[in-house]
Structure formats: structure tokens, C-alpha cells
Amino acid sequence: QKEVEQDPGPLSVPEGAIVSLNCTYSNSAFQYFMWYRQYSRKGPELLMYTYSSGNKEDGRFTAQVDKSSKYISLFIRDSQPSDSATYLCAMSAYRRDTGRRALTFGSGTRLQVQP
Amino acid sequence: NAGVTQTPKFQVLKTGQSMTLQCAQDMNHNSMYWYRQDPGMGLRLIYYSASEGTTDKGEVPNGYNVSRLNKREFSLRLESAAPSQTSVYFCASSDRLDNQPQHFGDGTRLSIL
Numbered sequence: 001q002k003e004v005e006q007d008p009g010p011l012s013v014p015e016g017a018i019v020s021l022n023c024t025y026s027n028s029a030f031q032y033f034m035w036y037r038q039y040s041r042k043g044p045e046l047l048m049y050t051y052s053s054g055n056k057e058d059g060r061f062t063a064q065v066d067k068s069s070k071y072i073s074l075f076i077r078d079s080q081p082s083d084s085a086t087y088l089c090a091m092s093a094y095r096r097d098t099g100r101r102a103l104t105f106g107s108g109t110r111l112q113v114q115p
Numbered sequence: 116n117a118g119v120t121q122t123p124k125f126q127v128l129k130t131g132q133s134m135t136l137q138c139a140q141d142m143n144h145n146s147m148y149w150y151r152q153d154p155g156m157g158l159r160l161i162y163y164s165a166s167e168g169t170t171d172k173g174e175v176p177n178g179y180n181v182s183r184l185n186k187r188e189f190s191l192r193l194e195s196a197a198p199s200q201t202s203v204y205f206c207a208s209s210d211r212l213d214n215q216p217q218h219f220g221d222g223t224r225l226s227i228l
Contacts, residue, residue, distance in 0.1 A: 008155070034215070043119070043205050043219030044158070088157065092215055102174070103215055105157035 003027050006089055006106030015115050019076040023089035023106045026070065032092035032101075033065050035074045038108065039085045047087075048074065079113045086110045117141050121206050121220035128196045128227045136191040136223050138206030146209040147189040148216050149173075149181060151202040158205065164189055196227045 006023045013019055021035075032051055036044035048063040050056045050072075056063045062075040072091075076083055089106040122137045140147065149161040160173030164183040178200060180192045193200060204223045207216035 004157070006157075032215070041221070043207070043221050045219065046217055090158075090215075098171075100171075101215065103160070105159075107155050107157040 001026065002107075004089065004091055004104050004106045007109055008107060010110040010112050012112045012114060013079055015079060015081060015113055017079050017113075019074075019079045019083070019111060019113075021074040021076075021087050021089075021109050021111065023072050023091075024070055025072075025091055025104075027091075027093060027104075028067075028070065029093040030091040030104075031094070033063070033072050034090040034092070034103075035061075035063055036088040036090060036105075037085045038088060044088055076111075079111075081113050081115050084111055084113050119206055119208055119218050119220035121204075121223050123223060124221070125224045126226070128193075128225065130197060130227060132196050132227075133192065133194050134196065135193075136204055136206075136225075137188070138190065138220060139188045140206075140208040140218070141187065142208060142210070142218065143186065144208035144210045144217075145186070146211075146216075147183065148207040148209070149179075149189070149191045150205045150207065150216075151175065151200075152205060152222070153202050161191065161204075198227050201225060201227045 004025045035048040037047045038044040053067045060077045064073040086108040088108045095102045119140045145166045148163040150158040162181040164170045167186045207219045209217040
């Protein structure tokens with residue numbers, strides 16, 4: 001079983017829709033939660049970064065963390081065709097064996113916003 | 116702004132050949148990373164360098180070596196390429212205090228026959 005699970009999609013929505021992207025995880029040691037956006041043939045770019053449970057908003061994007069359910073979400077309001085990309089969740093935990101934080105990525109959800 | 120630059124963008128190798136993937140960043144970041152991305156598996160850390168002169172193994176280091184040449188450059192070497200190393204390789208850099216990757220290059224698509 002993977003530590004981080006993410007539905008690969010594709011998720012197809014009409015322009016203007018509210019998009020919900022989700023990840024579940026099994027390791028309760030994860031403390032930091034991130035969302036990356038990756039356009040086709042490009043590298044990922046850091047979109048959102050959260051630490052605690054609750055919501056964090058940045059423009060049309062809202063990241064939500066529910067540590068009790070081990071579930072994180074990214075909401076995109078008023079979705080645009082330019083939002084069409086693969087969205088990767090990532091989670092960080094301190095590893096005692098290495099003495100540093102390690103980042104675990106989900107495999108990504110492909111989003112298509114239809115004009 | 117160039118950000119993180121990777122060369123080459125594409126490469127085809129035969130099994131047993133060697134090659135070096137180059138990465139350079141112009142943001143004066145201390146930390147640099149090499150990841151591989153395979154379908155259905157997410158990004159996996161190969162090696163990272165927290166600062167000039169230091170390197171550490173990541174999750175999947177076998178078959179790879181790295182060199183942090185200076186603060187700007189971090190190269191990844193495949194000494195004897197194997198088909199299992201067919202992947203897309205990403206270099207990243209960061210100045211975050213928690214040392215998590217912040218800026219990625221556009222990747223090197225490597226096929227090993």
C-alpha cells in the first residue's frame with residue numbers, strides 16, 4: 001500500500017466549475033502538506049504549502065487539511081482552461097533514520113478544464 | 116529568469132552506456148535535488164545536496180552518482196545505464212528552511228534500450 005494515494009483521473013470539468021482534488025495518506029507522522037502543479041512536458045511548480053489542519057486560501061486556490069481523517073484537498077474556484085495540468089500532492093515527515101525531513105509525492109491527478 | 120536549467124532535454128542510451136545529466140540554478144539556492152518520475156509512482160528522490168560540498172542519498176540512489184560542483188551546479192551520473200533507469204529526471208532547488216524542493220527544471224527524458 002502506498003503511503004500517499006491520489007486518483008490519477010483524468011478529471012474533466014467545464015470552465016467555471018469548482019474543482020476538488022484529493023489525496024489520502026496513511027502515515028500519521030506527515031506534518032507539512034504541499035500541492036504542486038505540473039503542465040505537460042514541464043517540471044512541477046509549488047502551488048500551496050500548509051502545516052496545520054484547516055484551510056489556506058490563495059486567490060482561486062484553497063488547500064484543506066484534515067489530519068484526523070488523513071485527507072487533504074485542493075479546491076480551484078472558477079476553473080479556467082489554463083488550469084488544465086496534473087496536480088501532485090506531497091507530504092513531509094521527519095525521518096529518524098536519516099535525521100531529516102523526507103517528502104513523499106502522490107502520483108498526480110490529471111485535470112482537464114473544457115472551454 | 117532562467118531558474119533551474121537541465122541539459123539535455125532528451126537522450127537515448129544503450130544498456131551499459133554512461134552519461135551525465137547537468138543541472139544549474141541561478142537563484143543562489145543552497146539545496147538542490149535530483150528526482151525521477153515514473154508513471155503511476157510519483158516523484159522519487161535520488162540524491163540531494165543541502166549545501167555546496169555535501170550530498171546525501173535519497174529514496175532510490177542505486178545506479179547513480181552525483182557531484183555538487185559548486186553552488187550553482189548539481190550533476191547526476193549513470194555509470195552503466197539499465198532499462199530500469201528509463202524515466203524523466205527532474206532537478207530542483209530550494210532556499211526553504213525545511214529543505215523541501217521549490218523550483219524544478221523542465222526535466223530530461225531518458226530512454227535506455
